[in-house]
Every structure is written in C-alpha cells, then in structure tokens.
Amino acid sequence: MIFDHTPTEDEVESCSLVETYLLADMAPDVVVELTPACVTPPGTRDLLPGEEWVYLRKESPVPDDAARPEPLILIGYWRGPGAPELPDPHDFVDPS
Template sequence: MDFRVSVLLSVQRGLWDIVTPNLRGVAVLARYPDVVVRFLFEDDPGEEDRENVSEAETYVMADFLDEVSVAAQAEWVPASLPRELKSGEEWVYLRKESA
C-alpha cells in the first residue's frame, strides 16, 4: 500500500474515540519517512487534549516500522481564525463549522 494512504488510514484510526468538541481539524503531512500530524483546537488545548494527541500519536507510531518518524502536535487555532493547511498537508478530519 502507498505510504500516504497508509498514513491517512492510520491517523483516522488513531482518532477513534478522541475527537472532542474542541477539535476543529486534523492535518497530516506524509513524506516518507516522516509523518507530522497537527491537531487544531478551538480553545487552548488542555491536559486532556494533549493526552489525546499523545494517544493518537502512539497508535500511528505502532502502525509503522522504526524508520518512520511520527510527530503529533496540538495547536490553538481560535474559531475566529481560518483553518489552513501548510505546504504538503492534507485534512484527515474537519468538524462542521458555520460559514
């Protein structure tokens, strides 16, 4: 299976049971051997949010061999700001927001 597809599926599985109302979106950059996952939160991510990000990161790491580097980070992006992808990223999750 293609690395990009494997990463997208892995991150989606990593999101099971950790999506909270505070989570606005999840963006992924998959460039072998690196995976970077950004979790965008409406409010400043608290301890529970950061634990959820760490849990998802662990699930993704478990899906790949040691040569693949996985880094997940929590970011505060208030609802007053747009959700934007960085170069090379793709959305894995977006919550519904009013236009």
C-alpha cells in the first residue's frame, strides 16, 4: 500500500485488513502480501518483479445523523468474510 505520508498505526492495520479481503478472493495458490510504503510527491514508486497494482478506496464511516444513500443492489458479488451465503468463485474454476 502506498501512502503520501508516513502511515499511521490505523493505516497499517487497514493494510492487514485489505490483505485479508484479497486473500479471501484469490485462488489458494495466489500469494498476497501487502506492505505499507511512503512515497511523497513528486516521488514515484515502480512495481517490483511479481508485484501488481490493486486499488481499494477506504471510505470514512457515515455519521448516524447523516443522510444515507439508497442501498446498493447486489449484482455479481462473491462469498467473503461478511457474506458467507454468496457463491464462492472457486466453485466456478475449470481446472483444465
């Protein structure tokens, strides 16, 4: 995970949480390892061999007194830690 500042303890914990979500979505033989990194603008960070870019935006919690948007309709979602009743993508993999 790349931050434009030194990551806080909470941000490092978020890195671990994202890693868990990614692992739940990958085949068992896929290696997922996230490490927080700091790159301050205008600096850049090139991918190292074997690395891939993955994007997930962390949203701030909505205050209880805030107007809530309409709920999303689930389309094409897969089983995960918070949704064990949904289909598991591993069940649809053709090993050949």
